[in-house]
Amino acid sequence: MRRRLDLTFPPRQAKKPITWHLVRDFDLVPNILRAQIQPGQYGRMVVEVSGKREDIEAAMAFLAHEGLEVRPAASDIALDEERCVVCGLCTAVCKPGAMVLGERAELVFDKDKCVYCEACVSACPRRAVTLSF
Amino acid sequence: MAKSWEEINARIASGDAVVLTAEEFAQVAAEDGVKAAARKVDVVTTGTFGPMCSSGAFLNFGHADPPIKMGEIELNDVPASGGLAAVDTYLGVTEPSRTRGIEYGGAHVIEDLLRGRAVRLRARGPGTDCYPRTEIDTWVTLDDLNQAYLFNPRNAYQNYAVAVNSTDRTLRTYLGTLLPKYGNATYCSSGSLSPLLNDPTYRAIGVGTRCFVAGAPGFVAWEGTQHNPNQARDDNGVPVAPSGTLAVIADLKAADAGFFSAATMSGYGVSAFVGVGVPIPVLDEDLAATLALTDAQLSATVFDYGVARRSRPNLGTVTYEELRGGAIEVEGRKVPCGPISSLAVARRIAEDLKRWVAEERFTLSAPLRPLPGPGAPPFKPLEERGEPEPVLGAEEASGDA
Numbered sequence: 001m002r003r004r005l006d007l008t009f010p011p012r013q014a015k016k017p018i019t020w021h022l023v024r025d026f027d028l029v030p031n032i033l034r035a036q037i038q039p040g041q042y043g044r045m046v047v048e049v050s051g052k053r054e055d056i057e058a059a060m061a062f063l064a065h066e067g068l069e070v071r072p073a074a075s076d077i078a079l080d081e082e083r084c085v086v087c088g089l090c091t092a093v094c095k096p097g098a099m100v101l102g103e104r105a106e107l108v109f110d111k112d113k114c115v116y117c118e119a120c121v122s123a124c125p126r127r128a129v130t131l132s133f
Numbered sequence: 134m135a136k137s138w139e140e141i142n143a144r145i146a147s148g149d150a151v152v153l154t155a156e157e158f159a160q161v162a163a164e165d166g167v168k169a170a171a172r173k174v175d176v177v178t179t180g181t182f183g184p185m186c187s188s189g190a191f192l193n194f195g196h197a198d199p200p201i202k203m204g205e206i207e208l209n210d211v212p213a214s215g216g217l218a219a220v221d222t223y224l225g226v227t228e229p230s231r232t233r234g235i236e237y238g239g240a241h242v243i244e245d246l247l248r249g250r251a252v253r254l255r256a257r258g259p260g261t262d263c264y265p266r267t268e269i270d271t272w273v274t275l276d277d278l279n280q281a282y283l284f285n286p287r288n289a290y291q292n293y294a295v296a297v298n299s300t301d302r303t304l305r306t307y308l309g310t311l312l313p314k315y316g317n318a319t320y321c322s323s324g325s326l327s328p329l330l331n332d333p334t335y336r337a338i339g340v341g342t343r344c345f346v347a348g349a350p351g352f353v354a355w356e357g358t359q360h361n362p363n364q365a366r367d368d369n370g371v372p373v374a375p376s377g378t379l380a381v382i383a384d385l386k387a388a389d390a391g392f393f394s395a396a397t398m399s400g401y402g403v404s405a406f407v408g409v410g411v412p413i414p415v416l417d418e419d420l421a422a423t424l425a426l427t428d429a430q431l432s433a434t435v436f437d438y439g440v441a442r443r444s445r446p447n448l449g450t451v452t453y454e455e456l457r458g459g460a461i462e463v464e465g466r467k468v469p470c471g472p473i474s475s476l477a478v479a480r481r482i483a484e485d486l487k488r489w490v491a492e493e494r495f496t497l498s499a500p501l502r503p504l505p506g507p508g509a510p511p512f513k514p515l516e517e518r519g520e521p522e523p524v525l526g527a528e529e530a531s532g533d534a
Contacts, residue, residue, distance in 0.1 A: 085182070085394050085406055085475050089309045091459075092319045092471025100459070105476035123310045125184065125396035125404070125473075127236075 002050045004033070004116070005060070006073035009043035013067055019047070026059040027051055033073075033115040046073045046116060074116045074131035079109050083128035090120035090129060135417040141175050142496040150175040152412075152491040154483035155326050155424060162425035171421035176490050176497065179328040180345070180410035180482030183321045183474030184396050186307065187287030187358060188405050189225040190243055190385050193279040194254065196220055197271075202264035203256035207231065208242045210253075219264055223284075226395070226405040238403030240395035243283075246275040247390040281385040283347055283393075287357040289409040291329030291377035292364075292433055295320040295451060295470070297463055300439035305400025309473050311438055315463055318435065318470035323479035324428045324453035328411040329379070331424050333371040334507065335362070337413045339500020344381065345410035345486045348392035350495065351383025353411075356504045361512035367432060369423060370507075373450050374434040377504065381409060392482065406475065410482040412490050414497055428453035435463055443514055 007018075022028045028051040037043030049056055063070050086107050090099045098113035099120055120129045144150040151174045153161065158177045162170040192213075194203075202219040206212065210232045213224040226240035245252055251272040260267040275281055297318045298304045298311035305311075309319045324330065332338045342353040357378025364376035392408030415421050433456070435448040451461045457476075460469050489495035 086477040087183070087406065087475045088472040089319065090471075092317050092469070092473070093310050093312065095312075095316075095469075101471075101476075105480070119310070122399045125309075125398055125406075126394060127397065 001053050001056065002048060003056055004046065004048045004073040005063075006071045007045045007047065007063060008069035008071075009037060009045070010067050011040050011042060013043075015039060016066070018045075018063070018066070018068070021062065022047075022049060022059055025062070026055045028055060028059055034117050074118065076132045077111070077114055077116060077121075078130050078132065079107070080128045080130065083126045084124075085126055087125065089123050089125060093119040093123045095119070136175070136415065138414060138416075138497065138499045141414045141416075144175050145490055145494055145496050148491075148494070150491060152176045152178060152487045154178050154180075154480070154487055155331050156480070156483070159325060159425045159427045162421065163427075167421050167425050168418055170425060171415050171418045174415050174421075177331065177413045177415060177424045178410060178483045178486040178490065179323075179326055179331050179413065180408065180479040180486065181289055181323040181327050181474065182392065182406055182408045182478035182482060183293075183323070184307070184398065184404040185285060185288045185290075185407040185409075186227050186402075186404045188283065188285035188407050189223055189239060190281060190283050192222050192224060192281050194220040194222075194273060195277075195279050197266065197269055199266045200264050201256060201258040201266035201269050202261060203269075204258050206254070206256045208252050208254055209237070209245065211237070211239050211242050213239070215256075219258075227403050229403055235397050235402050238395070238397070240403050240405035243385070243405065244390055244393060244395040246281070246385070247388055247393060249274065275386055283349075283351070283381070283383050283385050283388065284354070285346070285382075285407060286380050287359055287378045288346075288381050288407055289328050289357070289379045289411075290322070290375055291327070291333070292372045292431075293321040293375050295433045295435040295456065295461070296438045297435055297448065297468060298439045299437045304438055305398070306438055307398055307401050307404070308438065309398065309471075310400075315466050315468050318456075318461055318463065318468045319473050320433055320456050320470065321472065321474045322433065322453070323474055323476055324431055324457070325426060326476070326479045326483055328409060328413075329377045330371060330426070330431055332411075332413055332420070333366070333369070333423055335377065335500075335504040336420055337416065337500070338379070338411055339503045341498050341501035342411060343495065343498045344412070345408065345482055345489070346381045346383035346388070347385075347408050348389025348485075349383040349385075349387035350489070351381055353379050353500075354382045355380040359512070360505060362505055362507050362509050363511060365434075366507070369426060369430065371423065371426065371431060373432045379409070392478070406478075408478060408482045410486040412486055412495070412497055428457055435461070
């Protein structure tokens with residue numbers, strides 16, 4: 001199975017090779033979607049892990065034991081076309097290029113490129129982009 | 134070859150007028166030349182749909198029984214101005230809700246009214262002989278109001294800044310989220326469709342000009358606040374940075390929520406997307422030449438919003454064609470960019486206005502008074518200073534009166 005996790009690292013954990021433990025101790029395949037980790041500060045990582053259900057659950061228990069805050073990460077992102085006014089502001093903050101303006105100034109949303117960074121969610125002045133968990 | 138306002142209005146009235154959007158006109162001018170385009174076309178329509186903070190509505194509630202002189206007024210918990218007559222108010226779009234903060238503000242109240250939703254009106258008054266009541270708590274819809282009109286002190290900015298951020302932290306601004314270290318750029322103009330970029334020296338747009346405001350037929354009421362015609366201009370006479378503005382007025386009851394959309398700029402505040410479009414008569418070849426300008430010929434100036442001062446560092450100019458391409462060059466770096474003003478809706482406005490003029494015989498009005506043009510008294514910043522000395526002789530003068 002596959003699960004997307006949103007991890008918050010307390011400052012003292014920022015140096016620990018958490019991902020390596022997921023691979024070696026729990027036989028998981030992690031795919032880091034985004035991470036912001038600096039020594040001595042709170043960090044955040046969104047990682048998609050693939051593996052057996054029991055291994056994922058054991059890994060989550062390990063992460064919590066290590067002092068990380070573990071939450072399920074967004075599993076889907078939706079654009080409410082009724083609310084959207086196609087201003088394009090989401091395209092200005094979408095680094096992976098999942099949201100772009102097309103030939104006729106229409107909004108093109110390519111979900112395959114989305115890394116669930118949520119930048120568009122807070123940038124959208126119409127609150128037309130929503131996440132579901 | 135010159136055409137008069139009367140000739141153009143006569144052609145509109147008889148259904149013979151040739152009306153094109155500014156984008157279509159530029160194409161005709163590129164193919165046939167400006168001279169032929171000026172001869173062939175009578176009216177060019179424009180449009181813009183971006184966040185315009187300086188907007189709001191005057192509302193009249195009618196009198197309750199017993200009546201109240203409304204002092205503190207709230208609509209869905211958003212404070213409205215109490216400094217008018219007993220049951221009049223002005224609701225500014227940027228006013229945040231007392232309970233929901235910037236996620237719901239004056240703009241959202243106006244959008245709710247436009248969408249036919251009832252809005253909770255709560256007001257308090259001092260209680261006087263003619264207005265004995267001190268409190269009211271009721272619900273109103275747009276239909277219940279006597280007068281409800283948009284009066285937007287500053288709309289349709291003639292060009293705007295391109296914003297970047299040189300600092301190492303994300304900035305939340307009225308131009309959207311600016312990523313650190315020149316991570317992105319944002320801009321806010323419909324470029325070649327923008328009303329005042331098509332008439333850069335205000336020959337056809339002035340006080341009394343009939344126009345499109347939030348889907349309703351409206352008027353230019355005055356020069357907009359912060360109107361600054363003395364901004365730097367290019368060889369075509371077009372400003373390359375924020376310059377002229379329009380104050381516009383229209384009946385809210387005739388407006389359309391599709392052209393008035395509440396907005397929350399995270400970390401900044403409430404605003405409203407307002408649709409403004411102005412039909413411009415092709416009076417002569419000079420005006421045709423500016424109507425024919427394309428995004429490749431129109432520029433905006435890049436400013437560093439990382440420096441929070443009145444004068445932000447100017448990092449050069451870029452064309453709207455480059456901006457539309459999704460990336461610009463700033464200080465030798467390639468910077469991805471995105472708009473905060475909807476080109477898709479601006480095009481709908483220009484198309485709707487074209488239909489109004491061509492099919493519904495929406496005639497044009499020549500300015501009753503021109504807007505201040507280049508050479509007008511300079512636009513002043515606010516200088517901080519102590520209380521000024523009393524004017525000599527003022528007391529004697531009032532004593533004589």
